[in-house]
Amino acid sequence: MANWRNKIQIDENFERDLALLSGNSMGIYFQFEGIHKMIIHFKPLNEVFSEEVFKTDSGVLVNFERDLIDEDDIEYALDVMSLFNKYPQFVLTEGGEIAKVQQVIHLLKTEFCNEEASYIMLKTLLKVLLLHLIRHQNNNFLEQDLHQKRVFKFLELMETHFLNETSAEFYANTIGISVKRLNQILKEKLNLTAKQIINQRQITEAKRILVKSEMTAKELAFKLGFDSISSFSRFFKKHVGLSPSDFKKH
Known part of the structure; x- marks a missing residue:
């Protein structure tokens, strides 16, 4: 199958230690508890699922690479980041909403298992599923702890400014805490420092541009804030x- 098969994973029969797509993937586990209850667990970037997840045989796991949402507009990407970082799970109890989510999951699974599956169709169905969950989360606000709010604020700021601001100091100062405290919170929640997360975002963007555009490596280096093509390479x-040029060839 095409390379996009490496960007999404849907499974109903798996073990607790199922390999994730990559450290740059996000995951959702839909746990079915009859027709009137669905527990939805989230795995943000660079995290793992809680030990409480996968204790039931009735569920569906959906993992996907971050660039499946980065290809769309920034407002959608921020909504998805918020969905995954506000809290690790929420519960659906309204029958109509559960039925809607199950219907989209069914369509997503059917397309995924189709030998002639379409990347655009899968990506669209995934977006519909995420938008359903975003709408539910926005309508059912749960209290967040302060650290989780700061994590989301950092991620929100980074999505907007990472092309121009690559220092942890900028983000710490904007949030109103020290760089040391910001890194402590990010290490606790995401197991990465601010600089590591910014670097990861730069790499994701660089890969996307190399694949999707004719921008030269020199132009890309300056777009991402590097002072020379050699330092970017x-x-x-x-x-x-791989070098940027070798990655583009592959």
């Missing part, structure tokens, strides 16, 4: 294992 090869 070293940075890219360190994180990806």
